[in-house]
Amino acid sequence: MIRIDAIWLATTPMDMRAGTDTALAKVVSVFGSAHPHTAYLFANKRANRLKVLVHDGIGIWLAARRLHQGKFVWPLGSAAQQLSLNRAQLDALVLGLPWQRLGDAGIITMV
Numbered sequence: 001m002i003r004i005d006a007i008w009l010a011t012t013p014m015d016m017r018a019g020t021d022t023a024l025a026k027v028v029s030v031f032g033s034a035h036p037h038t039a040y041l042f043a044n045k046r047a048n049r050l051k052v053l054v055h056d057g058i059g060i061w062l063a064a065r066r067l068h069q070g071k072f073v074w075p076l077g078s079a080a081q082q083l084s085l086n087r088a089q090l091d092a093l094v095l096g097l098p099w100q101r102l103g104d105a106g107i108i109t110m111v
Contacts (some may be wrong), residue, residue, distance in 0.1 A: 005037040007085040009093075011075050014068050016049045020062045023053045030081055033058070034080040035048060039090070050094065056090035073098045 010030045018026065027033075027040045034040070036057035042052050048071045054061040072093060075083065085099065092099035 002054055002061060003037050004039045004054060004087075006035065007041070007087070007090050008040045009041045009075075009083045009085055011081055011083065012042075013045040013047075014051060016044045016051060016064070018051070020060055022051075023051060023062055024060055037072055041085075041090075041093070043072055043074045047071040067096055070096055072096055073100065075100075 008031060010026070012024055012030065014023070023042070024034060026042065031040060033054070034055045036055050038055055040053045041050060042053075048067045050065045050072055052061075052063045052065075054063075071101050073096070085093065086102075089099040092102055
């Protein structure tokens with residue numbers, strides 16, 4: 001199991017052809033650095049593909065997910081370039097659910 005203590009989402013799209021080195025460079029340009037035990041999420045412009053880069057303290061993991069129908073709920077065009085998520089929000093996001101509605105302790109609120 002990969003330990004993840006913090007989850008960050010980038011609102012700017014990333015080219016999904018990017019490999020580990022390019023994705024790591026994108027993390028550094030958007031977030032300033034890649035911290036250990038932190039997951040960084042990126043989507044493409046259509047928000048139907050997702051990449052997650054995780055620094056586990058020793059190396060880098062890069063995972064991809066693609067939706068065959070629909071798209072991920074992604075804050076494209078947001079004023080903020082980065083957003084922090086909790087684990088429940090991450091779980092909802094990778095399933096394609098509206099993760100912004102999940103608050104602290106899993107309470108569903110209006111957006």
